[in-house]
Amino acid sequence: MDFRSLFTRKSKSSSIATQRLQLILTQDRFEVSEDSMKKLQIELTEVLAKYFEFTMNSVSMSIKREGNSYVLMADFPYSKTNKIR
């Protein structure tokens, strides 16, 4: 348990801002709509679900700037119990 959470009653507005910003910038950098992103997310999960046991919508995607290019990152939470089919 985080020591700090004992003293903070509600989530800080700065962390809400940072989370919103990450999402906004991912969409801006992709130059695609929220709908297409959701679709891509679902399809990616479906492909991986053929090999691993996943709960739908568990994937999160972002685009990070690395020097002059962008790197697309998709995070799939994976645990040992998600055995390979």
Added chain:
Amino acid sequence: MGKVIVITSGKGGVGKTTSTANLGTALAMIEKTVVIVDADVGLRNLDVVMGLESRVVYTSMDVIEKRCELSKALVKDRRVENLMLLAASQRNRKDDIRPEQMQDICEKLKEEYDFVLIDSPAGIEQGFHNAAAGADEAIIVTTPDLSAIRDADRIIGLLQNEGIEPINLVINRLSATLVRKGNMISKNDVLDILNIDLIGVIPEDTGVIASTNRGVPLVHTDRSPGAEAYMRIARRMIGQRVPIPDMREDSFLDQIANWFSRNK
């Protein structure tokens, strides 16, 4: 041969003109020769912030349309040696100038001056492209809020497409108190999101208002946190290694928490 640096942001009102005025003045104070160029055609303000509005006779438009020599259009600063201003025309529109014409002015200026700082207009249209046309490098000014950071991100992409490098970041109006209370995006979060090099952090400094009222850039004010921050950026711009001081963004509680996690 000098350097042309465009100072830009995307969003308006984040401190481009204030930063251009202060960095130009600061560089001249540390013995560099500097021209600050107002690229905001139709909405010029750099002359006002510098307190030079009564001295402007010619503008970049007069130079482009060959009504006067470039050297004659430069206005000498009232306070610092080696600091010149090239004002923008107030009667023209941004698309009355073509990028090649701005580029030409920049080429000529950097032959004679160490630094040419271009104060870009807000937006991503023609005015911004003109401002960036002759630039070797860029400084992005942002404030720690959603809209300014989003716009900065867009501008960084556009500058990278134009091959402008390096692109350095100035975070303006950061309040360590608000960051501590969790009500302002922190320096590290801004850096994490934009992922470009930081050249300085300007703390929120109410002295800026009085300095604009007087037409005297903040760097002339002693012991002002904003002035000191701008002076440090100027020193980094001439290649000195000046550390970016920690603004104590962490609360007392965070510091205790950090201490515990370090000693686990």
